[in-house]
Amino acid sequence: MHTFIRKVGVFGAVALLYFTFCFCYNLYSVSYGKDSRVDRSSVLIVGDSHARYGIDPARFSSADNVAQSSEPLAATFWKLEKLLPMVRPQTVIATLAMHNVSGYNDVNFLESPRQSVHFRRLHSILNYRELASNFSVDYKNLSRTLFEEMVLLPSTHHHAYIGTFENKYGTRTLDPGVTIAKHFYDHGQVSHESPTMFSYLDSIINLCAEYDVQLYFVRTPEHENYRSRIPAYFAGVERKLTNKLAQRSVPYLNFSSIDLPESNYYDVDHLNARGATVFTDTLLARIHSI
Amino acid sequence: MLFNSVEFGFFLPLVFLLYWFVCHRSLRLQNYLVVAASYFAYGWWDWRFLSLLLTSTVVDYTLARLIGRAREAGTRKLLLGASIAVNLGVLAYFKYFNFFLDNFVRAFTFFGHEASGLALQIILPVGISFYTFQTLSYTIDVYRGRIQPTTDFIAFAAFVSFFPQLVAGPIERATHLLPQFLRRRTFDVAAATDGCRQILWGLFKKVVIADNSAIIVNDIFGHSDQLGGSTLLVGAVFFAFQIYGDFSGYSDIAIGTARLFGFDLMQNFAYPYFSRNIGEFWRRWHISLSTWFKDYLYIPLGGSRGGQLRTIRNTFIIFLVSGFWHGAAWTFVIWGFLNALYFLPLLIRSTNRLHLGTIGAGGSTVTARDLIGVACTFTLTVLAWIFFRADDVGQAMAILGEIFSPGLFTLPEFTRPRTVVLVSCFILGLLVVEWQGRELRHPLENLEASYAWVPRQALYYGTLFLILYFFDNQQPFVYFQF
Numbered sequence: 035m036h037t038f039i040r041k042v043g044v045f046g047a048v049a050l051l052y053f054t055f056c057f058c059y060n061l062y063s064v065s066y067g068k069d070s071r072v073d074r075s076s077v078l079i080v081g082d083s084h085a086r087y088g089i090d091p092a093r094f095s096s097a098d099n100v101a102q103s104s105e106p107l108a109a110t111f112w113k114l115e116k117l118l119p120m121v122r123p124q125t126v127i128a129t130l131a132m133h134n135v136s137g138y139n140d141v142n143f144l145e146s147p148r149q150s151v152h153f154r155r156l157h158s159i160l161n162y163r164e165l166a167s168n169f170s171v172d173y174k175n176l177s178r179t180l181f182e183e184m185v186l187l188p189s190t191h192h193h194a195y196i197g198t199f200e201n202k203y204g205t206r207t208l209d210p211g212v213t214i215a216k217h218f219y220d221h222g223q224v225s226h227e228s229p230t231m232f233s234y235l236d237s238i239i240n241l242c243a244e245y246d247v248q249l250y251f252v253r254t255p256e257h258e259n260y261r262s263r264i265p266a267y268f269a270g271v272e273r274k275l276t277n278k279l280a281q282r283s284v285p286y287l288n289f290s291s292i293d294l295p296e297s298n299y300y301d302v303d304h305l306n307a308r309g310a311t312v313f314t315d316t317l318l319a320r321i322h323s324i
Numbered sequence: 325m326l327f328n329s330v331e332f333g334f335f336l337p338l339v340f341l342l343y344w345f346v347c348h349r350s351l352r353l354q355n356y357l358v359v360a361a362s363y364f365a366y367g368w369w370d371w372r373f374l375s376l377l378l379t380s381t382v383v384d385y386t387l388a389r390l391i392g393r394a395r396e397a398g399t400r401k402l403l404l405g406a407s408i409a410v411n412l413g414v415l416a417y418f419k420y421f422n423f424f425l426d427n428f429v430r431a432f433t434f435f436g437h438e439a440s441g442l443a444l445q446i447i448l449p450v451g452i453s454f455y456t457f458q459t460l461s462y463t464i465d466v467y468r469g470r471i472q473p474t475t476d477f478i479a480f481a482a483f484v485s486f487f488p489q490l491v492a493g494p495i496e497r498a499t500h501l502l503p504q505f506l507r508r509r510t511f512d513v514a515a516a517t518d519g520c521r522q523i524l525w526g527l528f529k530k531v532v533i534a535d536n537s538a539i540i541v542n543d544i545f546g547h548s549d550q551l552g553g554s555t556l557l558v559g560a561v562f563f564a565f566q567i568y569g570d571f572s573g574y575s576d577i578a579i580g581t582a583r584l585f586g587f588d589l590m591q592n593f594a595y596p597y598f599s600r601n602i603g604e605f606w607r608r609w610h611i612s613l614s615t616w617f618k619d620y621l622y623i624p625l626g627g628s629r630g631g632q633l634r635t636i637r638n639t640f641i642i643f644l645v646s647g648f649w650h651g652a653a654w655t656f657v658i659w660g661f662l663n664a665l666y667f668l669p670l671l672i673r674s675t676n677r678l679h680l681g682t683i684g685a686g687g688s689t690v691t692a693r694d695l696i697g698v699a700c701t702f703t704l705t706v707l708a709w710i711f712f713r714a715d716d717v718g719q720a721m722a723i724l725g726e727i728f729s730p731g732l733f734t735l736p737e738f739t740r741p742r743t744v745v746l747v748s749c750f751i752l753g754l755l756v757v758e759w760q761g762r763e764l765r766h767p768l769e770n771l772e773a774s775y776a777w778v779p780r781q782a783l784y785y786g787t788l789f790l791i792l793y794f795f796d797n798q799q800p801f802v803y804f805q806f
Contacts, residue, residue: 035344038513042520049788174330178796186792 059188064158068120069193072098078121079199080110081129081252087202088254088305089127093314101129102155102197104148106139107234108168112159113195114238118245126242127317130251131290131303132268133217135232135275137225144170153179158192168230201307202300210260210302224265232278239282250321251279253288255313260302261290287320289313325368327577328531328791328798335365340584344511351508355482358505358585362487366451369491373449376414381484383410384459385477388466392473400467407463411456418448423652451491453649457616459484462498464620471499479505488581492574492803494592494612501589509586519583521768524787526576530801531791533754534569536747537562538799543739545713548723553731555738556723560706563713565751568597570802571610576766595762597705597755598683600697602666603676605705613649617642636671640664650712655720659711666704682763750790 077097079089085101098121100113110128118126133139143149143165149172153160157180165171183192218225242249279286298309305313325332339361347353367374387407394400462483465471474480483502489495544551544559551559572593579589596608606614622642628635640661647660670676683698684690707724714720738744761767771780 035511035513038511038516041517045784049785177330182793182796186789 053185056188057185060184060192063190064184064192067190067192069196071193071198072100072117072121072196074122076123077125077127078114078117078123079127080113081105081127082134083304084131084254085127085129085252086197086200087300088129088310088313089199089252089317090201090310090314091199093311093318098123099199100196101199102195104142104151105197106142106152107134107231107238108139108142108164109152109156109195111234111237111241112156112161114241115161116159116195118241118247122245123247125248125250125321127250127252127321128238129254130235130275130286131253131256132264132272133303135227135235135271136218136268137220137228138217139231140228141170143176144172146172146175149175150179154183155194157183157194159195168233199310201310202304203307205297205299205306206301208257208259208296208299208302210257210263213260213302214263218265218268224267226267227271227274232275235275235278236282239284249284251284251286252317253286253290254303255292255294255298255305255309256290257296257299257302258291285324287317289316292316325365326798326801327574327581328527328795331368335361336581336584343585348511351506352478354509355476355478355505358482358487359478359485362482362485362490365487366485366490369450370447373452376449376452377455377485378481380411380414380456380459381481383407384463384484385474385480388463388473389475391463391466404463404467408460411460415452415456418452420652454493454495455484455490457495457613458498461495461616461620462502465498471502474502474506476506486582486587488578488587489589492571492578492801493610494575494578494590495616496589496612501587504587511586512583515583515586518769519580521771521784522576522580522583522766524580524784524791525766525768526573526578526580527791528787529569529573529576529754531573531794531797532569532750533747534566534573534802535797535799536743536750536794537566537569539797540738540740540744540747541566541713545715545719545723548714548719548726551726551737552734553727553729554734555736557706557727557732558736558738558744560710560713560723560727562747564597564702564706564709565754567709567712567802568593569754570799574801574803579766591765595682595758597702598698598759598762599701600679600683600694601670601675601701602663602704603670604679605701606663606667607680613646617646621645632671636668639667639671643667654717655711655714658717658720659708662708662711666708685763 075096075098077091077094079085079091079097079099079101081101082105083101083103085099086103089099089101091097091099100117102109105113107130114126141148142152153176183189239249276286276288292313294305294309294312298305298312300306300309325335339357343354343357347357363374363377366377384407387403387410391400391403391407394403462471462480466473479502482505483496483498484490486496486501541559541563544555544562548556548559575592579591582589590612592610592612594608594611596605599605599608622638625638625641626634627638643660643664644657645660647656647658647663650656650659667676670678679697683694707727710723711717711720714723757767761769764770768783771783775783
């Protein structure tokens with residue numbers, strides 16, 4: 035028996051040694067590594083797919099678009115915490131629409147397959163204490179992701195939280211059904227606002243103030259088919275949001291109902307490449323006029 | 325509790341330590357631990373069906389003792405009949421009730437009569453097909469006088485519920501496994517070490533081969549109406565390796581785990597894809613089930629005595645029942661029927677007992693004829709597996725129709741070409757390793773005799789790394805649905 039225990043023990047110990055080395059290496063990479071895709075720039079564009087497809091950084095003199103699809107405000111905050119000291123922008127432009135503050139965001143870290151995507155992206159910047167206290171989490175999946183990202187292999191690539199602008203071409207669909215159901219309904223019932231997302235709004239505002247960064251919240255253009263189907267409940271949420279940002283003296287630039295031709299939309303709530311160019315120029319003009 | 329799960333990774337060492345360090349002084353205590361651990365592991369799936377497992381155990385334990393005590397042949401037969409009725413009745417209800425009802429309604433409708441059946445929401449208890457056959461073999465063997473009925477209920481309960489093989493076999497015979505619960509087990513370092521190797525290999529087959537193949541198979545079979553014959557054939561080939569990796573991998577983990585506790589389970593797969601004809605294939609695939617059907621159905625039906633026609637009839641019955649055992653759907657019955665058709669020429673030419681040994685055994689030359697036999701046998705089984713995997717007969721027929729069309733000569737198209745290449749490399753690796761070890765119980769058996777320490781450790785750690793790397797792609801065990 036002792037021989038067997040010794041054999042298994044030695045086998046396991048060697049594996050453990052390897053995993054420990056990988057963990058230390060990855061921890062060092064997370065703490066001190068830097069992604070060359072993001073450097074010092076004047077404008078940092080963050081948010082979800084509305085920013086990712088709708089705000090073209092090439093139209094700015096110096097801008098980086100690090101937005102990613104399905105990014106909740108919590109992730110935006112954690113991303114800014116990491117990037118602001120590194121990039122030192124003068125301006126942060128963050129997209130903010132009704133779906134960003136709906137209850138749909140509260141299960142980002144619980145429901146498949148979103149949670150896997152978020153864990154993989156955010157593993158190096160997750161605030162675990164906040165995660166545990168503010169969200170329902172699939173800890174099994176989180177543990178598995180952390181094992182794969184931090185323990186299984188040594189790597190310098192821990193910057194999956196950094197997104198990029200992407201051009202979408204053509205118009206895919208203008209049917210809002212699936213999108214509206216995802217953003218604003220929970221098992222057939224209208225979702226409520228998410229207090230957690232509202233509190234992360236405050237966190238983002240406070241963080242930008244701390245770094246003396248001019249913050250703009252932007253609601254990108256939305257097709258009439260989509261806007262008209264947002265549940266009436268969210269009209270009140272919008273008022274609450276507008277008032278809150280006004281109280282905090284943060285500009286909220288609402289372009290949701292600007293008149294854009296259908297050929298500028300990729301789908302009901304995303305712009306295509308042409309639309310992004312037009313909108314970004316409009317946004318720039320508006321910012322310069324403020 | 326899945327073998328390839330974190331929970332099992334904690335469960336197994338804990339039970340191992342308790343078994344050999346706390347309960348080692350008493351055989352009874354060890355058996356109690358096996359029962360407790362097995363019920364816990366089974367209850368982890370669904371605690372509601374523990375009562376079914378216990379009922380099956382109590383019924384067959386009692387009936388076997390009564391059979392042992394009964395003197396009159398009529399009484400013994402009656403008691404055996406009761407055991408068969410209970411076991412098969414439970415299986416029929418949970419597995420086949422809706423199937424029969426559905427077909428009954430369809431038949432009525434076909435003949436112009438309206439009928440509506442109320443399909444029940446019956447959940448299939450995991451492993452029911454396996455443990456009912458295992459307990460049934462016990463009562464039949466007691467009836468035949470092959471084994472004395474045990475008076476040790478705990479040992480019998482441990483035999484029925486033994487957690488490594490409870491949910492997906494091997495289907496053990498009481499004559500082989502029950503005596504192991506009745507005698508003292510001593511720890512064997514060599515057996516335990518080899519058991520660990522077998523577990524490692526089983527996990528590789530399940531996690532790396534089967535689960536990755538499943539991604540490709542699900543993609544192809546999910547869009548079979550849009551794909552050409554060549555792509556569909558490739559999908560069927562990957563399914564052949566998915567089901568092999570899944571099921572034989574599970575069996576390897578079960579056997580390896582049992583060896584850690586001093587138990588010897590029967591070999592369930594003996595490199596079936598190296599078979600030179602269908603007869604050899606069925607001596608190497610799911611051995612515990614095919615021998616069960618041979619001993620408890622084929623031979624009582626007369627076996628191969630009584631002329632060729634009777635032999636053919638009995639063979640068809642076995643394959644049809646075997647197909648039906650796998651699932652309550654016509655696709656499985658057709659799969660069984662196809663295999664019986666494949667077997668028919670061997671029966672007619674009396675060549676079904678050819679190739680009893682292993683291809684190229686003892687360094688003998690592998691002839692071109694052998695290789696052609698292997699290729700033909702593999703092709704036939706792949707075509708039959710289409711029925712096994714398809715959602716219904718219509719889909720299977722459509723896929724076969726597309727394979728046997730000019731579409732077969734088009735280039736295959738894959739949505740994940742890199743995954744296809746990667747998994748193909750893994751399958752090639754599997755075949756190379758299994759070819760090297762085809763005369764062993766598992767290809768990593770007694771590796772220290774053939775390889776030095778460094779390449780051995782490299783193989784172990786490399787295999788472990790691949791298992792951990794692909795751990796995320798977990799797919800359900802295919803045979804759990806049976």
